[in-house]
Amino acid sequence: MSTTLTVISHFHTLSQVVLDEITHTLLIDQLSIESYTDKRLSPRAHDFYFDISDLNKARSTIKTFSSSTGRPYDIIIQPSATRQNKKLFVFDMDSTLIYQEVIELIAAYADIEDKVAEITTRAMNGELDFNQSLAERVALLKGIDATNLWEELKEKIVITKGVRELTKALKRLGVTMAVLSGGFIPLAEYVKGELGLDYAYANTLGVDEHKRLDGTTIGTIVNGDRKAELLLEIAGKHGIDPKDAVAVGDGANDLKMMRTGGFGIAWNAKPKVQLEAPACLNTDSLQDVLYILGYTDEEINQLLK
Numbered sequence: 001m002s003t004t005l006t007v008i009s010h011f012h013t014l015s016q017v018v019l020d021e022i023t024h025t026l027l028i029d030q031l032s033i034e035s036y037t038d039k040r041l042s043p044r045a046h047d048f049y050f051d052i053s054d055l056n057k058a059r060s061t062i063k064t065f066s067s068s069t070g071r072p073y074d075i076i077i078q079p080s081a082t083r084q085n086k087k088l089f090v091f092d093m094d095s096t097l098i099y100q101e102v103i104e105l106i107a108a109y110a111d112i113e114d115k116v117a118e119i120t121t122r123a124m125n126g127e128l129d130f131n132q133s134l135a136e137r138v139a140l141l142k143g144i145d146a147t148n149l150w151e152e153l154k155e156k157i158v159i160t161k162g163v164r165e166l167t168k169a170l171k172r173l174g175v176t177m178a179v180l181s182g183g184f185i186p187l188a189e190y191v192k193g194e195l196g197l198d199y200a201y202a203n204t205l206g207v208d209e210h211k212r213l214d215g216t217t218i219g220t221i222v223n224g225d226r227k228a229e230l231l232l233e234i235a236g237k238h239g240i241d242p243k244d245a246v247a248v249g250d251g252a253n254d255l256k257m258m259r260t261g262g263f264g265i266a267w268n269a270k271p272k273v274q275l276e277a278p279a280c281l282n283t284d285s286l287q288d289v290l291y292i293l294g295y296t297d298e299e300i301n302q303l304l305k
Contacts, residue, residue, distance in 0.1 A: 142215030
């Protein structure tokens, strides 16, 4: 199988020392690659091209290699043929498209963010069932005034570095995009509008007759299973093969949509997700996803004009 291995530095450059480590310690010694070609995408990103018979075994070897000493770069391996055939991107929202966890922002209104954050962390690490954890956290929000809640929260939302550039480039490439969030629909719709996405799916909080949160959610919960279903629904609606879909997220509830699509990227993710996701990206900008797709700095600049 024709395969691409991409190395992306967490810093400004990839040194020759790092590239030598990749070629000798990883490619030659551990993956037994005898012949390869390579290409520099940017001072921070480099591609290697070679043939390999067992991609899953190679991916496991790379994860072990990458995590053994906490190396300051990410290594992504994927089939070369499908690399730039991506037609659909689906994103988690909290801690992916935006820096915050929205439910914790809401909890701050009742001074219970520590309680909610502890449950959120356990859920994202895969230690709690998502539906159960969501119900527990939402119950803690009961009584919060929802009159101007969403407008106030929009002012606190910070879009993750590189997201605007990434989504602009993907839009130029004709990619369909969606936010699939275990958070809440008013802010998912806001992020959709800010980034020019095509779809937004998230949960709805119940409100009582006094316009206060009633501690419940309404309708189907957007959990890990639902995210995977939505990926397939959107792909089907646009006639897109799920193999040409990419899922990006940071939590355990994003793993199923990563496996359902053709490729998954764990963005500065929890340890369990780093281990199980097809690819990991731990830099400070989501624009670096464009390196994973094989675009050089020059090509990226053209897409962003």
